[in-house]
Amino acid sequence: MYDKTVRRRRAVLGLLVASSLILLTAYFGESAGGGLHAIQRGVLDVVSPVQEGASRVLKPVRDLFGWAGDTLDAKAELKGARRERDALRQQLVQTQAKLRESAQLKDQELLNQVHDLSDNAPVRARVIGKDPNLWFDQVTIDQGTTAGVRRNQAVVNGQGLVGRVTFVTASTAIVTLITNHTTKIGGTVSESGVEGLVGVEQGHPTDLVLDSLSGKDQLSAGQIVVTSGTTSNVGLYPSPYPRDIPIGRVTSVQDPGTDDQQAHLTPFADLRRLDLVEVLTKPDVRSR
Amino acid sequence: MRVAVPQLVLRLAFLGIVTVLVQVSAITQIELFGTNADLVPLVIAAVGLLAGSLSGACFGFFVGLFLDLALVQTVGLSSLVYVGIGYGAGRFRELRDPQSALVPLAVGAAATALATVGYSLMQFLLGVDAPVSFLLARDILATILLNAVLATPIYAGVRRMLLSALPEDPRRRRRRAYTTGGLSPLSRA
Numbered sequence: 001m002y003d004k005t006v007r008r009r010r011a012v013l014g015l016l017v018a019s020s021l022i023l024l025t026a027y028f029g030e031s032a033g034g035g036l037h038a039i040q041r042g043v044l045d046v047v048s049p050v051q052e053g054a055s056r057v058l059k060p061v062r063d064l065f066g067w068a069g070d071t072l073d074a075k076a077e078l079k080g081a082r083r084e085r086d087a088l089r090q091q092l093v094q095t096q097a098k099l100r101e102s103a104q105l106k107d108q109e110l111l112n113q114v115h116d117l118s119d120n121a122p123v124r125a126r127v128i129g130k131d132p133n134l135w136f137d138q139v140t141i142d143q144g145t146t147a148g149v150r151r152n153q154a155v156v157n158g159q160g161l162v163g164r165v166t167f168v169t170a171s172t173a174i175v176t177l178i179t180n181h182t183t184k185i186g187g188t189v190s191e192s193g194v195e196g197l198v199g200v201e202q203g204h205p206t207d208l209v210l211d212s213l214s215g216k217d218q219l220s221a222g223q224i225v226v227t228s229g230t231t232s233n234v235g236l237y238p239s240p241y242p243r244d245i246p247i248g249r250v251t252s253v254q255d256p257g258t259d260d261q262q263a264h265l266t267p268f269a270d271l272r273r274l275d276l277v278e279v280l281t282k283p284d285v286r287s288r
Numbered sequence: 289m290r291v292a293v294p295q296l297v298l299r300l301a302f303l304g305i306v307t308v309l310v311q312v313s314a315i316t317q318i319e320l321f322g323t324n325a326d327l328v329p330l331v332i333a334a335v336g337l338l339a340g341s342l343s344g345a346c347f348g349f350f351v352g353l354f355l356d357l358a359l360v361q362t363v364g365l366s367s368l369v370y371v372g373i374g375y376g377a378g379r380f381r382e383l384r385d386p387q388s389a390l391v392p393l394a395v396g397a398a399a400t401a402l403a404t405v406g407y408s409l410m411q412f413l414l415g416v417d418a419p420v421s422f423l424l425a426r427d428i429l430a431t432i433l434l435n436a437v438l439a440t441p442i443y444a445g446v447r448r449m450l451l452s453a454l455p456e457d458p459r460r461r462r463r464r465a466y467t468t469g470g471l472s473p474l475s476r477a
Contacts, residue, residue, distance in 0.1 A: 008342075009341060009342055012342055012345065012346070013341075013342075013345055013371070013375055016345050016346065016348075016349045016367070016371045017368065017371060019349065019364075019367070020349065020352075020364045020365075020367040020368035020371060021364065021368065022364070023353070023363045023364030023367065024362065024363070024364035024365060024368065025364075026363075026364075027362055027363040027364060028362070028414075036363050039357060040356075040357050040360050040363065043354075043357040043358055044357070044358065044360060047309070047357075047358045050309060051309060051312060051313050051358070052313075054309045054310065054313035054314065055313040055314065055317075058310070058313055058314035061314060061318075062314050062317050062318055065318040065319075065320065066317075066318065066319075068320075072321075
């Protein structure tokens with residue numbers, strides 16, 4: 001009985017394997033119009049509509065799994081996209097910084113040309129430290145004595161006068177800004193030639209004041225005040241600031257027409273956002 | 289107890305047709321972890337485990353033939369591979385009579401490995417000019433893992449469908465007699 005079962009099993013297995021091999025051989029041996037190919041076409045004709053129906057019926061299931069797969073893919077893509085976004089953001093920041101720097105350099109070049117500052121041997125410097133308190137009045141720059149920077153040299157940027165050097169090391173210097181309360185700069189109204197002293201309004205460190213004026217001096221809002229430079233021909237009291245460097249614009253006039261009149265100025269240089277500056281390392285040789 | 293052979297044949301035929309149609313119409317279009325599941329070797333292995341080597345081999349042959357005809361592939365190729373899977377799963381059950389719950393998973397994974405590797409090998413033997421790439425190996429591995437996950441539920445489904453039509457297994461009857469003192473659990477109640 002057992003032998004019979006084994007024989008039967010082996011015979012069926014052999015038959016099935018042989019059938020498969022015969023089918024394989026026959027399929028390879030016949031042409032495209034052969035019997036097996038014809039059966040295949042017939043089965044395909046029968047199965048296709050069923051397959052189509054099954055495909056439609058199973059579409060929601062397919063979509064569900066597709067959605068799950070897409071979600072997983074989307075998560076993987078999201079990671080890549082985030083990395084790409086970070087890299088692009090970094091590039092954007094760098095590009096914007098370069099553009100900003102380029103604009104500053106352009107302004108500075110223009111100032112140098114217009115005011116002929118090349119005679120003052122300007123040394124370009126970058127602001128590397130800022131006074132963080134409300135009475136913001138000094139910055140640190142990355143040039144020092146090795147670059148020819150000395151105390152009391154004027155510092156400008158593309159917008160106008162920034163301040164003067166008050167402390168120097170070999171590689172850095174401290175620049176005291178024009179908004180410091182000790183500041184006294186000889187200023188001239190460029191339109192009328194009226195001269196006075198530019199200082200800081202008490203209690204308003206960002207507000208400059210032009211005073212030491214006479215009652216005859218005509219002042220009005222909107223006028224531009226520039227540095228006077230050295231006004232003495234003798235040269236005993238040279239000004240650290242070259243002449244005609246823009247300081248600020250008159251915003252209002254207090255007690256106009258009197259000897260106590262004062263003009264309030266807004267500085268041209270954005271002192272809160274200083275980045276590139278120039279130290280004028282040679283004194284102004286010109287005089288009025 | 290009479291063996292309900294015609295009923296089993298009908299159920300196997302229905303199971304085979306449904307398996308091939310579902311595989312061709314839906315499963316091949318669902319991509320999971322970069323690959324597709326292949327239900328056919330799982331179902332054939334489950335049939336082999338439940339119905340024995342002869343039934344498994346015959347089921348594998350006809351399902352393979354139907355698949356080759358429906359997909360307009362080389363006729364006889366899938367049959368040859370699936371005969372081996374159905375027969376092997378059946379012989380494993382007949383020789384070892386495994387009882388562990390992990391058997392369907394292990395057999396399903398082995399059947400998938402045999403099907404994918406065997407099919408690829410046959411294709412190479414028949415002269416299909418394809419490089420043996422890392423991609424192919426990765427696909428095969430991913431299919432095996434995915435099928436291993438599906439093997440247990442597929443086995444449970446096939447078992448549920450065929451159980452009432454399966455012939456009584458003498459060894460199972462002996463095992464039950466040993467654990468219940470020769471009586472059916474129902475008769476003891």
